[in-house]
Amino acid sequence: MQMGMHTDTERCVRAVRSKDARFDGWFFTAVLTTRIYCRPSCPVVPPKPENMVFHPSAAACQQAGFRACKRCRPDTTPGSPEWNQRADLVARAMRLIADGVVDREGVPGLAVRLGYSTRQIERQLLAELGAGPLALARAQRAQTARLLIETTTLPMAEIAFAAGFASIRTFNDTVREVYALTPSDLRARAPRTNPPGTPAGTPGAISLRLPFRAPLNPDNLFGHLAATAVPGVEEWRDGAYRRTLRLPYGHGIATLSPRPDHIACRLVLGDLRDLPVAISRCRRLLDLDADPVAVDDQLRTDPVLAPLVDKAPGRRVPRTVDEAEFAVRAVLGQQVSTAAARTHAARLVGAHGETVDDPEGGLTHLFPSPQALAAVDPESLAMPRTRRATFTTLVRRLADGSLHLGVESDWPEARAQLLALPGFGPWTVDVIAMRALGDPDAFLPTDLGIRRAARELGLPSTPAALTARAAAWRPWRAYAVQYLWATDSHPINFLPV
Structure with a gap:
């Protein structure tokens, strides 16, 4: 699949006739006779090809005078993976x-x-x-x-x-x-009942379903988030990953649970104007707009990766709801265990994070803002002097705006800026590129877990040789990282019980 698919009429017609849900979000079908637009997988009988026109977005359909189908609700499709x-x-x-x-x-x-x-x-x-x-x-x-x-x-x-x-x-x-x-x-x-198990009565609470393209393997996705969760900011509770959100108009709490055909999402928001942003960030966190078929098909071309993909297809890249927060946590995690990184982060959260009320669980704080962290006395940080310098330089640059990490970041420019900071080597920059900036081709050839997996699978284990072999996995090397990590027995690879 590629951009401009809506211009390939024959291919679009085939997708509509087969009601192929994999194409939902890639293009929209507008029906000239009814003036209604649909997703490709709409359950109604497909119209005649001469009555179909194809648009690249719901907005384009609306602008052309078509209204949304009440059966397939095309505005609720996953976003284009592009x-x-x-x-x-x-x-x-x-x-x-x-x-x-x-x-x-x-x-x-x-x-x-x-x-x-x-x-x-x-x-x-x-x-x-x-x-x-x-x-x-x-x-x-x-x-x-x-x-x-x-x-x-x-x-x-x-x-x-x-x-x-x-x-x-x-x-x-x-x-x-x-x-x-x-x-x-x-x-x-609208249906009048809340989803099963939904608590009622919390002000500002909204329950909804987040769609995704199948398949989706939740193990490493939720396993990673739960295993690295910072106490007070994140938790795994009753089969759901929960975390606090810093939003433009206030704060919120997201509760996300994997289901066979959707992600159950409950949002408690201080200001309902933050709803679209909160949804967007949760989708991004869980990589829900990915095209797993395209990713897995490419990775299967490597005979070493093919069995890993066939065993557990649809792995996503666990991302973040806050790029600056993730960069800080990447520095805290340099050359220490997952448990030590969580401890460092929890101390910062307890001392400098804003408190929140969570009547439905055990969350207590927002992760501290760069401005709050820039005011921290470096001597109070329980880390080696060189990492202290890395931490303080990063948070000051984030706080004064001379370094901006956001959804709109230019990936090569952000990488160059990060590499110029003291203490930022390729591993730290690539893990930020992969999980915060969202680069699907970010690769970690120096990561110990990746090198161990490579050795066990018979792949080259030196960074240069592994990078050369991984050229065939492009542009999906960040997903290859997930499959390689998953060969280990680390808790990040398993859905918590």
């Missing part, structure tokens, strides 16, 4: 739009963050997605509104505000236009 595997302007813009930047800062704010003019950004998004940043943000607002309408009992005026609409009238008009139903009709059609 936005998480590319580092060009369009991909970086899409990650920022998903993170709510257009709603908070407008298109000029989006342009400032990306370092391009608003005209350049609009032109490139229109060329590739058939919609500009305002239309893409509007489609996201409509989806947020539908979620709140269907999963809460909030008054419509509060939902309009929380979803980012400027007025009740715009909210009503948009919902009617996109879903061909009034907000009240949408609510009347």
Whole structure:
């Protein structure tokens, strides 16, 4: 699969006729006779090919005057994998739009963050997605509104505000236009019961399902997050990974549980305007927009990796909800055990993190901001002097803005900036690139676990030779890392019981 798939009419028609869910999010089918748009896997009888046109985004369908199918709900598909595997302007813009930047800062704010003019950004998004940043943000607002309408009992005026609409009238008009139903009709059609096991009564709590492309292997994904969890900020409780979130308008708590066909997500938010950002960050944390078929097919071409992939297909790369936090934790984890890294981080959290209330579990703090960490007395840090210098340089650069790690980061530029910092070698930079920046091709040839796995599998174990062999795994070397790590008996590779 590749970008511009919507222009390959014959291939799109085949995908629609076979109702292939793997293509959901790659393109959308708009039906000329009904003026409805669907996901490729829509269960209704496919229309005649001459009545189908294909668009690259839900926003493009909406802009062309099509409304969302009530059966297949195309606005709830996983996002295109392209936005998480590319580092060009369009991909970086899409990650920022998903993170709510257009709603908070407008298109000029989006342009400032990306370092391009608003005209350049609009032109490139229109060329590739058939919609500009305002239309893409509007489609996201409509989806947020539908979620709140269907999963809460909030008054419509509060939902309009929380979803980012400027007025009740715009909210009503948009919902009617996109879903061909009034907000009240949408609510009347929604299921009336909470998902099984959902606690009721917590203010600001929303339960929803996060879709993904199958297959998804939850073992290393949740195992990694649980094994490295920082006490107070993260926990594994009752079959779910839970953590606190620092969000633009306040803070939140996410509870994420693997299910066979979705991730159950419960969000408790201090400000409902943070809902789209919280969803976006949870999806990113769990790598839910990945295309596992493309990844696994490529890795299977190596006869050494093929049995590992066949045994447990669909491994994801565990990522992060906060790039700066992850960079700090990567430094704390340099040359120490997982348990020691957690202890260092827990001390920082207890001393410098903001406290939160968690009536549903044992979370107590937000991870400290770079500004809070920049004020820490280096002498109070229980780590070697050289690592202390690495830590203090990193947090000061993050705090003063001279180093920015975010969803919009230019990967090569961020790598170069990190490598220039004292104490930042290839392993630290690559683990940040893989898990914080989201580079799907980041590779860790010097990692002890990777070298041990390589030796056991008969792969070259020296970094240079292993890197040469891994060229055939590109652009998915970060996923190869997950399969190689999974050959070990470390707790990161197993779903906690």
